[in-house]
Amino acid sequence: MSTLPPSESPVTVIGLGLMGQALAKAFLANGHPTTVWNRSAGKADELVGQGAVLAESVRAAVEAGPLVVVCVSDYDAVHGLLDPVGASLAGRTLVNLTTASSTQARETAQWAEKLGVAYLDGAILALPAAIGTSEATMLYAGSQAAFGEHEATLKALSEDVTVYLGEDHGLSALYDMAVLTIMWGVLNSFLHAAALLGTANVSAGAFAGMATTAINVTADYVTAYSEQIDAGEFPATDATVNVHLGGMRHLLEESEVLGVNIDLPKFFLQVANRAVVDGDAENSYAALIKQFRKRSA
Structure with a gap:
């Protein structure tokens, strides 16, 4: 377990789409030494200007610290990036904030266990602009020990609502799908109602x-x-x-x-x-x- 104060604990963010950039900015804003990597390196320019370190490779990014956060398009992309550097991941904590199904989350947890990686599967209930504020809700499921070790760092992503759901790695994805069901149900009903009144x-x-x-x-x-x-x-x-x-x-x-x-x-x-x-x-x-x-x- 790291002996660094929570505000100085380093973190790596892999994937710099709109959400990945928001995650990295929140870590930086809370004082965490932040290493970033993206296939298109130009997406890191603003973050580097704010103090982030751009890793030359996925392996270098993973080896930069004990906590690796990945947020990419899908789980195929996750494995495409991380399978080749599995040995470097061993002994670290991987937090996967990529949207997927509970089945994929559980399968990835099995993959991580074989590599000796502490794994947390997460879900983001917020738009990128809300990351790091009280408007963001972050869900995590998986290794309780890993969550306890890195909870203070992960709280940089949400001022108020950081929820640990339990050891079942599939729960964060399942909650995410449940919330999306409600959102689309409400929105579709509103749109139908607006069409009627129109x-x-x-x-x-x-x-x-x-x-x-x-x-x-x-x-x-x-x-x-x-x-x-x-x-x-x-x-x-x-x-x-x-x-x-x-x-x-x-x-x-x-x-x-x-x-x-x-x-x-x-x-x-x-x-x-x-x-x-x-x-x-x-x-x-x-x-x-x-x-x-x-x-x-």
Whole structure:
């Protein structure tokens, strides 16, 4: 374990896309000696001007310190860069902030273990501009010992929210996918709603405030429904699936009549209808979790 103060602990960042550059800037801003490498060396110019050291090779970058952070396009790129320098990685901690599936994360953890590398798989819940601020949430999963050793350094990436999820290396990727599911679900619903209102010449801007209110009200259901899901009991304390079905039919009809795409309301209706067939007509909307747990036909 390093005896250096946390603010002086060196770190290497491999991959200098927009996110990689933001990560390196945050480490530099917090006083960490930072080595960087990118296939296109010119992307490091601004960072070098801020005090970073540009490594001549991936191997030199890896050997520059005990903590290596990689953030590239995909896991094929990760292995393409790091497989040839596996011997140099041995005994160090690798933090992989590349987006991937939980399966890929677990497979990479096995690869790292064979090399003698302490491995943390991570997920970034933020845009590049938010890195290093209270707006960034960083998730990590994997070696608890490695996280404990480097936690102070990693906190440079987020002022407030640095979350360790446990030893299962796949959890950070799984949380990432879960959050993205919510994000796309909300955004697609907003876009469909804006398309509906657009048929009456109502601008998206005029609707934005009410849409935000609707999203916030819906968020209040999360706690109550999560308790029902965990308990496996779905009392209809607000509205039954049957009641929701009525509204969904109106939404589908309205979309068809107005010439708006019906794929989203049709999906809502299909899932709710399957829940009714399975006996959940008088249960709460949370009972639809049973449908989402099923493998698609």
